[in-house]
Amino acid sequence: MSTFSGLGTALSSLIAQRQALEVSGQNIANANTIGYTRQRAALSSLPAAQLPSMFSVSNGPGYGTAVTDIARLNDVFLDAQVRTTTASSSFLAARASASKLLETNIGEPAATGLATQLTGLWAAFGDVANSPNKDSSRAVLLETAAAVADRIGSLYTAASTQWSQARTQTGALVEQANTAASNIADLNKRILAMENSGSSANELKDQRDLLVTELSGLVGATTRTQENGQIDVLVGGNMLVDGSKSRQLAVTGAAGFSDATGGAEVKVVWASDPSRSAGLEGGQVAGLLSVLAPPAAGGTGGLLTEAAASYDKLATQLATQVNTLHRQALTIDGTQGGDFFDFTAGQPAALGLKVAFDDPALVAVAAPGAGALDGSFARQIALLGTSVDGPDATWSAFVVQLGVSTASATSRATAAEATRASASAQQIAQTSVDTDEETVNMLAYQRAYEGAARVLSAIDEMLDTLINRTGIVGR
Incomplete structure (x- = not known):
């Protein structure tokens, strides 16, 4: 040398x-x-x-x-762990958030809750039983019954509104996922071109990893690295991003709450082949799809449609039990009583429930042959409030079940978020x-x-x- x-x-x-x-x-x-x-x-x-x-x-x-x-x-194993935990956490968080909102809309226990209004209804029947000759007691009864019917209808409307909001949010999140997938495909192309020219594309890889994590939170995406350094993004085992090419997702199925309660399902499919479901297994969109699902046998369907079915059941039970007794009673002038509650044709039971008349004189509470001032049937109707198979018991069981499921969903979401946060902290410790x-x-x-x-x-x-x-x- x-x-x-x-x-x-x-x-x-x-x-x-x-x-x-x-x-x-x-x-x-x-x-x-x-x-x-x-x-x-x-x-x-x-x-x-x-x-x-x-x-x-x-x-x-x-x-x-x-x-x-x-x-x-970076550490590819930590990256994969963050994506997996993010998908699980986002899925459970979407369900927990929907459960909390539904529980808030129900508003139990509270002075303005349906349970309190039902108690007021039975008390109003008791007042009529004690003073069957007073039009004021009968008028209060009609107003109280109308308030109960309106409250059940408002609960149904709240569930419908929440469903529509979740449906809209699902569409927006799918569009966001499509945009992220297109950006990942573009970054794959740019990264390959830069590395083939001998340049470093580390900053572009950082951007790509952020988008992949975002996709994991949205649709539960997983990745697979190609030999040339590009990554494939998979959803439900199918390619969403293949190198520099991306596919699009679309939302189909039930467009309204009435469709969902009738059994129609909201689906995320491949835009190029709407007959094929994307098969989402995690992420916020999958969580929302489970909330939007139609009712199923055994009460295992979607959160909101099952709640609507419970409202319909309560409205039907309330009308049936009260009407059965009211038809047997006589009005103040001795006329046979008719239905106390009625339903608006073409509407769900909870939404169409209403008081059948507005004249206090049509309230029938007297037993045949007991005299015009008898209120025995009003007392029997008032006892429905303490019946083991009455509307109060049905409503209480629903509220308790919702509270238990909400607490469980919240607990699972909290645990999943703690796991995600731990994985993210390990990743940050490695890469920061x-x-x-x-x-x-x-x-x-x-x-x-x-x-x-x-x-x-x-x-x-x-x-x-x-x-x-x-x-x-x-x-």
Whole structure:
């Protein structure tokens, strides 16, 4: 090796240390950038040159150092864990949120709740039984009954409104997932082009990983890495993103609450083939689909449609039990009583429940042959409030069941979120920038750069002596 080769060795170190210093500077610049993964310059020594002679060998040192790669210090296993836990957490959070909102709309226990209004209804029947000759008691009874019917109808309307909001949100989230998938496909294309040209695409990979995590939270996406560095995104085992190509999802099925209560299902399908379900297994959209599901045998259907079915059952039970007794009684003028409650044709029972008349004189509470001032049937109707199979018992069972399911959903969602947060914390610990560590690295690179510069100066002095001062003794 010649003396001049030392210049190349020192130069390689200057270049490598400067590049490594720039990488540390990039890390510090992005210390607070969400989704940024810290990087490291991989330094490798350059081997000595191979001489062309067949039997000759080189005993000299290598030719310095070079940056062979700028590595992203991520962990693929932690990334996969974050995506899996994010999908599960988002799914359970969507269900828990819907349960909490439904529980809030029911408003039990409260002074304005349906349970209190039912109690007031039975008390009003008791007042009529005590004072059957007072029109004021009968008028109060009609108003109280109308309030109960309106309350049941408002509960049904609230469930319908919540369903419509969830349906709209599902469509918006699917559009968001389609946009994210298209962006991932575009990033795949750009990353491949940059790496083929010899450039580093680490920052684009950070953006891609953020989008993949977003997709996991939306539709439970998983990934598979290709040999060329591109990633495929799968939903329900099917390709959503294949390299630089992406597919689109669409929402079909029930468009209104009446469709859902009638058995129609909201589905997420492939836009290119609407007959094929996307088969979502996790994520917020899957959670909303479970909330939007139609009723099923055994009460295992969607949260909101099952609630609507419970409201219909309550309205039908209330009308049937009260009407059965009211028809047997006589009015104040001795006329046979008719239905106390009625339903509006073409509407669900809960929404169409109403008081059949508005004339207090048509309230029938007297037993046949007991006289006009008898109120025995009013007392029997009032006792429905304490019946084990009465409307109060049905409503109480529904409220208790909803409370238990909401508590369970909330507990599961909280546990899943804790798991996701733990996985995210491990990922952040692996990928986030430690400014103290980067400061130490910068000092190390700075000193190495200064050392290489000193070597360069020393070699320059040696060459100056060799070229300019050798052979001038005695002149």
